[in-house]
């Protein structure tokens with residue numbers, strides 16, 4: 505049975521791999537590949553952020569957490585590392601629903617909370633070097649027999665295959681006319697300095713993070729709704745640096761080596777559902793907001809379940 509996957513971001517490649525493993529023939533059609541996808545700009549820290557509905561994203565996140573740890577430990581995928589990170593909050597609140605699903609979660613002692621905050625927690629989670637991980641995903645996909653065709657697809661009718669899987673991210677606005685997908689612009693800065701542990705304020709209005717990867721630390725961020733600008737802005741760079749310095753006063757601006765911008769494909773909820781279009785099953789898998797990497801394997805597995813279910817009905 506032939507499946508056409510539209511899109512070669514983290515969602516399309518992970519989904520393609522799971523479909524090949526399940527025995528399908530898979531062709532990816534995409535207008536852009538790494539390093540030119542939004543997925544390449546992901547920081548990328550495992551953390552459910554700006555993605556709904558929570559009861560589903562918690563499950564998909566937990567499944568992805570386990571798979572990332574397995575890839576790192578059992579398959580030696582060395583662009584994934586486990587790092588400690590501390591999230592700071594303005595007031596005490598309930599622990600997130602996913603806190604029981606990960607290997608290390610603890611509430612911070614008040615002496616460990618950064619100035620200006622009153623509460624927080626520490627987690628250990630996978631950090632992924634996206635430029636390398638995207639290459640690894642594509643190689644794994646091709647090793648399993650998948651093919652990639654570079655072209656823009658304007659409508660589902662143009663696509664061959666018994667089943668179509670839509671992983672177009674922000675492109676879903678044009679591809680299937682879904683105007684509820686909107687860009688939430690993120691600018692990040694790369695610095696060759698390690699903060700020891702990651703520091704986070706994940707509230708969209710005050711969003712601040714320092715994510716220590718093996719190659720660089722990623723400083724963020726911005727979450728600008730409806731903003732389509734893909735070039736970096738000097739005022740955003742200043743804004744991000746000011747926020748990061750308040751959490752990490754030792755930050756050394758002379759070690760900055762780059763800036764990047766990506767448009768998060770935000771939606772009121774991830775669209776992961778199947779429908780019949782002109783007698784064929786189409787499974788949608790887009791709208792992952794600020795958590796596409798965090799949700800990737802869980803969503804890919806859900807796509808396979810929906811594809812198999814559609815074959816029985």
Ligand SMILES: Cc1cc2nc3c(=O)[nH]c(=O)nc-3n(C[C@H](O)[C@H](O)[C@H](O)COP(=O)(O)OP(=O)(O)OC[C@H]3O[C@@H](n4cnc5c(N)ncnc54)[C@H](O)[C@@H]3O)c2cc1C
Nearest residue numbers: 511512513515536543547549657673675690766796797798
């Ligand atoms: C600054 C920033 C930091 C982030 N940090 C994190 C993080 O730490 N952790 C995390 O989990 N997530 C993070 N994210 C979010 C994450 O990057 C996204 O949720 C994720 O990349 C979405 O992946 P995707 O594959 O769905 O979309 P994309 O990566 O955008 O891929 C879509 C694909 O579809 C193709 N396409 C679209 N339309 C068509 C068409 N008509 N025809 C053919 N091909 C088409 C595109 O070319 C592309 O290949 C961050 C995002 C940004 C911007």
